[in-house]
Amino acid sequence: MSLLNVGARALLANQVALQTAGHNIANVNTPGYSRQTVVLQTVQGQFTGGxxxxQGVDVQTILRNQSELLTRQSAAAGSTQAADAVRAQRLSQLQEVFSGGTQGLGAAINDMMNAFSDVVSSPTDITARTVVLTRLDETAARMRTASDRINEIEYTxxxxxQSSVTAINSLATQMAAINEQIARATGNGQSPNDLLDQRDQIIRDINQYVQTTQIPADDGTVGLFVAGSQPLVLGSTAASLSIDDATTFPGSGQSKLFFNRPGATPVxxxxxxxxxxxxxGLLRFQNTDLSEGRNLLGRMALAIGMxxxxxxxxxxxxxGVPGKDLFAFPTSMPGHTNGAGVGTVSFTGPxxxxxxxxEIRFTTGTAGQVVRLSDGQSTPFTSAANLATxxxxxxxxxxxxxxxxGERMLFKPFSTAANNIQALVYSPRDLAAxxxxxxxxGTANGGTMQLGSLKATGLPNPPGLVLPANANPAAIPPILGGIQLQFTxxxxxxxxxLDRGTAPPTSLATAQPYTSGQxxxxxxxxxxxxxTPKTGDTVVIGNALDPQYGDAYTRNAGNANALMGLRDVKMFDESTLTDGYAGAIAQVGTRTQSAKFAEQLSSTIAANLERDRTAVSGVNLDEEAAKLIQYQQAYQASAKMIQIAQNxxxxxIQGLGR
Known part of the structure; x- marks a missing residue:
């Protein structure tokens, strides 16, 4: 009977080994599966005088081959890689908005500014004026198109x-259920390997969406925490996450992740x-990267338009009437806060x-500081009245x-500028060239002095454009009109x-220094x-609508030349108007390349750690095939042992029956 028992035990043990090897082979492609190994132990021998x-062999346990350290490291690295990958992907989409080439916004801006050259050459040419208006409208349209594309990216x-949070909540519920099953199964003293694999895979899946911290409990369950201390899964209970607008700055477009527990206020x-x-990665892209892209585009629209x-x-x-605005755009933007503050930001220096x-951060009383969020530079103020100055x-x-x-207000000055910009001038006659x-x-000038340029700037002291007085020949004595510069x-x-708008002319300033070209x-x-002038040389600057000049102003393209000259004005971080778009492309491109590099680095780290994990936990088909042969032979030998014992x-029995 002892030989029969030994054979039976061996047969059962090798059957379990064969079944385990088959189980490994069957799950070679199952995500998260850990290779299992049968652990055999010798049955305590029977004491005799000799x-x-x-007495054979028993199955001690089915061992799950896995490293807790490598499993956690792999999940954490995969989480970092997922954040970097989605951010790099979205930044690539944003980079496409700031594209170059003939269809890009930069080309439209250059074409718009260059179109003024034909008006400068022929101020009364209606066709040339129409081309300018067409370019203005096209530039505004491309700005709106770029803004619409940014809005589409934000929507997606x-x-x-939202879909990621839904997936997280579903996975958390599944993990809580598996935790409960594991807690019940652990009570029998053996490890429920397949349930543990399922739970580890769920943890890895959750980490693809949001990084977690895992803390094991004595009953075999694992607590899952997000943002350091918020229990997403605790035992057999699962909380939930949600996406909503930031509570600090409602209406600002910022999104935040909230932790929700039944009966408690969302955190x-x-x-x-x-x-x-x-x-x-998505939150960082939306609240930081996308906001920067929108600011670059909005600043460009406002600066060019203003x-x-x-x-x-x-x-x-x-x-012969003063020109009206070429573009329409927002003139102010409201602040966002959940506190008592109410205010707006307006635009004065494009x-x-x-x-x-x-951000406006209030400190004591009505005092505080204005913080530029791009670099943290702050400007203090003592009161609302002081801030207004x-x-x-x-x-x-x-x-x-x-x-x-302690309260804060968020201002997004440029967030809607490009989305709302419109060209306003439709008649070519209304272009103020x-x-x-x-x-x-002076006709009697004897020096070499020549007129270089003349333009209205609107930036004198005192402020505002003050036109020279018109001539009045009927006055006694006659008034010549205009401003005269008389040189020594x-x-x-x-x-x-000299102000020639009075009789006799009034001296406005004397002995002003002259430098050629200044x-x-x-x-x-x-x-x-x-x-270089000679003593007595003069220049008279007159009102273009002075009747003595007739319609000469219609053949004057000085303001068209000034409009074209804006392309060389520094307005985008010391870049000119025409170079500003290239600067925006460079900023977005640099950020995108940095994100792609981070993705490549984190992908390499994640792949290496996953390779290390699978080296411990993965199924090797060659090894399992060899084990099948080994256990098959042992099984057959065990069966032979039983057969011999039976014989x-x-x-x-036959001998006893004789």
Whole structure:
């Protein structure tokens, strides 16, 4: 009977080994499966006078081949890789918005500015004026198209965030159920290997969305925590996550991840402590990268629109009226807060704009500081009235109701500018190509001085454009009109400024230094003279609508030339108008390349750790095939042992029966 028992035990043990090897082979492609190994142990021998006689073998346990350390490291690395990958993918989409080539926004801006050259050459040419208006409309349309594309990207990001959170909640519920099964199964003293594999795979899947911390419990369950301390799964209970607008700045477009527990207020999670996972990458992209792209585009739309409007307003149309705005865009933007503060930001200095959002942080009383979020630079203020007097990066912040100490307000000055920009001038006659002033060199001048340029700037002291007075020949004595510059040869060469709008002319300034090629600015207009004057040489600057000049203003393209000259004005972080778009491309491109490099690095690390994990846990078909043969032979030998024991028993029975 002992031989029969030994054979039976061996047969059963080798059957389990064969079944386990088959189980490994069957699950070679199952995600998260860990190779299992049968652990055999010798049955305690039976003591006899001749020593201990062996009684065979038993199955001690089915061992799950896995490394807890490698499993956790692989999950964490995969989480980081998922965050980097989704951010790099989305940044590539944003980079496409800021594309170059003939179909890009940069080409449209260059074509718009260059179109003024034909108007400069022929101010009364309706066709040339029409081309300018077409280019203006095309530039505005491309800005809106780029803004629409950014809005589309934002929409798909929010959709992906919602679907990711739904997947996380579903996986958390599954894990809680498996935790409960594991807790029950662990009570029998053996490890439920397949359930443990399923749970580890769920943890890896959750980490693809949001990085987690795992803490094992004594009952075999594992607690899963997000953002450091929020229990997503605790035992057999699962909480949930959701995506919603930021509570601190409602209506700002910022999205946040919230932790939800039944009967408790949702907890807003700081994206900076989320770690890895696609949700973290998407939130970073939406709240930071996409916001920067929108700011770059919006700043460009506002700066170009405002500077061109200002110059257009200084000129005269073909009908002799001051020019009206070329573009329409928002003139102010509201602040966002969940506190008591109410305020707006308005635009005053288009050449000083920084592509950034801003925060007002209230400290004591109504005092606080304005923080530029792109680099953290702050500007303090003592009160709302004091803040209203400050111009910060070409912006004015106006608080109708200050916030309480500790509260914050978020301002997004450029977020909708490109989306709302529109061309306003439709008639070519309404393009203000003419200067509102003209200049004439004295007929008796004897020096080499020549007119270099003349334009209205609107930036004199005192502020505003003050046109020279018209002539009035009927007055007694007659009034000639205009401003006269009268020169005295040097060294040093100087000039006097005379107002001919009075009789006799009034002296406005005397002995002003003259330098050839150096602009002379008076009352909102600017004249540049080249060459050397002689004593007594004069230049008269007159009102272009002075009746004595007739319709000469229609053949004047001074303001069109000034509009074209805006392409060389530095307004985008010391870049000119025409170079500003290239700068935006470079900023987005640099950020994209950095994200792609981070993705490549994290992908390599994740792949290496996963390879190390599978080296321990993965199924090797060659090894399992060899084990099948080994266990098959052992099984057959065990069966033979039982057969021999049966034959011996039969012989014994037959012998006793004689």
């Amino acid at each position: 020593g201990y006689i062996g 990001v929010k959709e992906q965030l 807003e999670l700081d994206e900076n402590v989320l770690g890895g996972g696609s949700v973290s 500077t061109m409007n200002d110059q257009q307003n200084l000129g005269l149309t073909l009908d 050449t000083q704009f920084a592509a950034s959002d801003y 400050l111009q910060i990066d070409g912006l004015n912040f106006n608080l109708t109701t200050p916030g309480n100490p 003419a200067n509102p002033i003209n200049a004439a060199m 040869a040097g060294p040093p060469t100087t000039y006097d400024v 602009p002379i600015s008076i009352n909102g207009w600017q004249i540049t003279l080249q060459g 011996i028993f039969d012989s014994l």
